[in-house]
Amino acid sequence: MTTYVVDFFHSSINFSIKHMMITKVNGTFDSFSAQIEADEIETFKEAFIRFDLDVASVNTRDNSRDQHLISGDFFDADRYPKITFIKNAVEGGNDKFKLHGDLTIKDITKPVTFEVAYNGHVKxxxxxxxxxxxxxxxxxxxxxxxxxxxxxxxxxxLLAEQVHVNVELQLNKM
Structure with a gap:
């Protein structure tokens, strides 16, 4: 297997949630780590993928809101400092596929499926x-x-239940 590293300057983990029924609030997690190993990186087949997000790095461009998000009302970052995603399976192939895995937030693990678009390879x-x-x-x-x-x-x-998550990844072969 080949190891890949995230180019953190050209990658992001973003989210949005409907606020007051009329608009969306957008945010990011500015600090995260990843372990990615794959035989076939273009489709994530036969790959090991794990992401760990630092909850305290949540950034919505409003410091008081960010402090509220890391409090016990939301993420409770003191007790649960990480959000983790671990890949279980991949479905489909070519330029679009589904990445199935387990997402853990506040020690609660649920299956989640990402729709993935492979955007290409360059030197x-x-x-x-x-x-x-x-x-x-x-x-x-x-x-x-x-x-x-x-x-x-x-x-x-005030807040919708659905949270949209968008991950932009630029990976470099190690």
Whole structure:
């Protein structure tokens, strides 16, 4: 198997959630690590994939909101400092496939499936073999005991249950 490393300057783990029923709040996890080994990186077949996100690195461009997100109302980062994804299986192939795995948030593990697009392979200006992927999924935050919410005076709730996750990956062959 070949080992691949994430180019952290050209990769991101992003999320969005509907806020007050009328708009979306976007955020990222600025600190994460990955272990990726594969025989066939273009399709993640026969691959070992693990991501660990540092919960305290959540960034929504609003410090008070970020502090609330790492508190006991949401992620409880002091007790649960990591979010982990581990690949179980891959379905399909070519440029689009499904990546099945286990997502653990707050010690609750649930299966999740990412829709993955393989965006191609290039040689970088530094002669590195570089591969690009876009990975998307939607999770229900309540499945992971992320239940904080507030009713709005005009009806509805402050936060939707569905969280859209988008991962942009640039991988370099080690």
């Amino acid at each position: 970088s200006p530094w002669n590195a073999d570089t591969y690009g992927f876009t990975c998307k999924t939607i999770i229900n935050r309540k499945d992971f005991n992320l239940t904080y919410n507030a009713a709005l005076e005009t009806g509805g709730v």
